[in-house]
Amino acid sequence: MLDVGRHPNISLMAYSEIEKVEGHEGNFTVTVRRKKRYVDEAKCTGCGACAEKCPTSVPDAFNTGLGTRKAIYSYFAQGIPSTHTIDPDFCRQLNGKKCGICQKTCQADAIDFDQEDKIVELDVAGIIIAAGYDVFDPSQIPEYRYSELPNVLTALEFERLLSASGPTDGHLDLPSDRAVEAEIKALEKKIGKSKRMLEKFEKKFDESSKQFYEKYNKGDYSDDKDRKKWADKYAEYLAIMEPLEDLKKKAESFTTAKRLAFIQCVGSRDFRFYPFCSGYCCMHSIKEAIIAHEHENETTSRIFGMDIRAIGKGFEEYKIRGGNNSNITYVRGRVGEISQGPNNNPVVTYEDTHERLVKSQEFDMVILATACVPTIGIIELAKILGVELDKYNFIKTSPFSPVDTNVPGIFACGCAGAPMDVPESVAQASSAAERAAEIAIQLRQVQNVQF
Amino acid sequence: MNKDILVIGGGIAGMQSSLDLADMGVKVHLVEKLPSIGGKMAQLDKTFPTNDCAI
Numbered sequence A: 001m002l003d004v005g006r007h008p009n010i011s012l013m014a015y016s017e018i019e020k021v022e023g024h025e026g027n028f029t030v031t032v033r034r035k036k037r038y039v040d041e042a043k044c045t046g047c048g049a050c051a052e053k054c055p056t057s058v059p060d061a062f063n064t065g066l067g068t069r070k071a072i073y074s075y076f077a078q079g080i081p082s083t084h085t086i087d088p089d090f091c092r093q094l095n096g097k098k099c100g101i102c103q104k105t106c107q108a109d110a111i112d113f114d115q116e117d118k119i120v121e122l123d124v125a126g127i128i129i130a131a132g133y134d135v136f137d138p139s140q141i142p143e144y145r146y147s148e149l150p151n152v153l154t155a156l157e158f159e160r161l162l163s164a165s166g167p168t169d170g171h172l173d174l175p176s177d178r179a180v181e182a183e184i185k186a187l188e189k190k191i192g193k194s195k196r197m198l199e200k201f202e203k204k205f206d207e208s209s210k211q212f213y214e215k216y217n218k219g220d221y222s223d224d225k226d227r228k229k230w231a232d233k234y235a236e237y238l239a240i241m242e243p244l245e246d247l248k249k250k251a252e253s254f255t256t257a258k259r260l261a262f263i264q265c266v267g268s269r270d271f272r273f274y275p276f277c278s279g280y281c282c283m284h285s286i287k288e289a290i291i292a293h294e295h296e297n298e299t300t301s302r303i304f305g306m307d308i309r310a311i312g313k314g315f316e317e318y319k320i321r322g323g324n325n326s327n328i329t330y331v332r333g334r335v336g337e338i339s340q341g342p343n344n345n346p347v348v349t350y351e352d353t354h355e356r357l358v359k360s361q362e363f364d365m366v367i368l369a370t371a372c373v374p375t376i377g378i379i380e381l382a383k384i385l386g387v388e389l390d391k392y393n394f395i396k397t398s399p400f401s402p403v404d405t406n407v408p409g410i411f412a413c414g415c416a417g418a419p420m421d422v423p424e425s426v427a428q429a430s431s432a433a434e435r436a437a438e439i440a441i442q443l444r445q446v447q448n449v450q451f
Numbered sequence B: 001m002n003k004d005i006l007v008i009g010g011g012i013a014g015m016q017s018s019l020d021l022a023d024m025g026v027k028v029h030l031v032e033k034l035p036s037i038g039g040k041m042a043q044l045d046k047t048f049p050t051n052d053c054a055i
Helices: A002-006 A049-053 A101-105 A155-162 A175-205 A209-218 A225-252 A281-295 A315-325 A378-385 A422-450 B012-023 B039-043
Strands: A010-013 A016-024 A027-034 A057-059 A068-070 A118-124 A126-129 A133-135 A152-154 A259-266 A300-305 A328-332 A335-340 A346-352 A357-362 A365-370 A372-374 A410-412 B005-008 B028-031
Touching (some): A027 A126, A126 A422, A155 A281, A281 A365, A315 A328, A328 A346, A410 A422
Parallel strands (some): B005 B028
Antiparallel strands (some): A335 A346, A346 A357
16 A cells, blocks of 8 residues: 555545546546545645544444544545545534634644645546445345344454454454443533532532432422522432443443354345355455454354355365364354344354254354445446446456456456455456556557657 | 556555556556545455455
8 A cells, every 4th residue: 555655656546536538548538536635635744633633523434333533534544645534524614613623733734624626637548447346235134133233243344343453452342332331431421511510519509419419309498499400400410320320330241252153145145136156255254253263262153154165275274274273163054034132142043054953043243244246336437437337237347358348448357347355356456457558558669669 | 648547446456456557667547536545455454364464
């Protein structure tokens, strides 16, 4: 990533979208919209002082919504470019409220609330589409109850929990527990406010709220308006304190997830959604189970799948190593249902096709190996570029020219064309680069001859 | 006529294409929709089968 940012031959345009493409192989004119960040890219040093002071917290897309970021943010800590961006949907200043704290904080004077989109025109010889993919939305499968059960996650969400730079610093805290902790924090904030209010009354009347409340309840001071207010406030305080203490007691027993279930082919190899195999998910689940075991040695994982497809270089060995060293068991069978068990624990009901039995098992966390599906923006992009899509909306390519699209001079690589893992994406990317270079270098030779 | 190449998408595939072209001496314009490049791979903690860091 860093190399891309630094390379003198690469001009990087992040936070930008393709608007229009005209021309043909060797001579395309491309219109790019550079979206306004409200931050001057040339001035921003990426120090993050603005994000520290920003009062607005919003769910963090990079952490798949599991963490929070500020309304002014860098997409992720090591992101290139490190230029910060203001989210216009949440920024107080841009939504008509009084704020501008980031502008006052920024020493580089980079914040510009009046910034506009910039339109850039490029002349290029060839185009490579590397638009990537989207994660399948598992809430489309009602029997897996992804949107109802907090401890059922997608593989990418689990990846963020595992990451040392993620929202839990790499600990497998259960999302249900994290929700309770967030509730405790919110209640504590309320209690703090309420306490400060009560202190004012206590000072004024020189009496503890508890003593006063007992007397008040006996019928003393019934005509005193001020004291009635005090009593109301104290009742409010008690009403918050009770659930807070219950939650705190509950939080004492919280542990990290130790019994994991991985469910394969969620959305893929499923005729209701996508019949193809997404290719990387078997290995992805094994990897996550191995890493989870590295974090905590007591972790056990069961991987439920029709079969485990470990077909790359070193993959089968990796799978066996996971089974031998990382407490992974592989279960052949499809999961029929995930239901709510005790303590928010999901219960997996599956058919063990070896034993030909339907069984149920309780886990701490269930991870869904979601399908690799075409990215939403690809339909519009394909229209702009004039390239054909296949029936799923991946870019249409043929087996003998896997990076060529139907338009000469436009190539596709990575998951924009079909689901694939990182090594295959890299191989295709190099292949697409070479196909594009053929055009660029041929042109250079022709021009050199002319000169 | 210009000899530059446009790469759409700054994930692992887009970055690899850009770097290969740039190393060949071809000028590349890399366009990414999100505020930073890296794509899905940047969200991964480690990559199989070597458990190398993804970033």
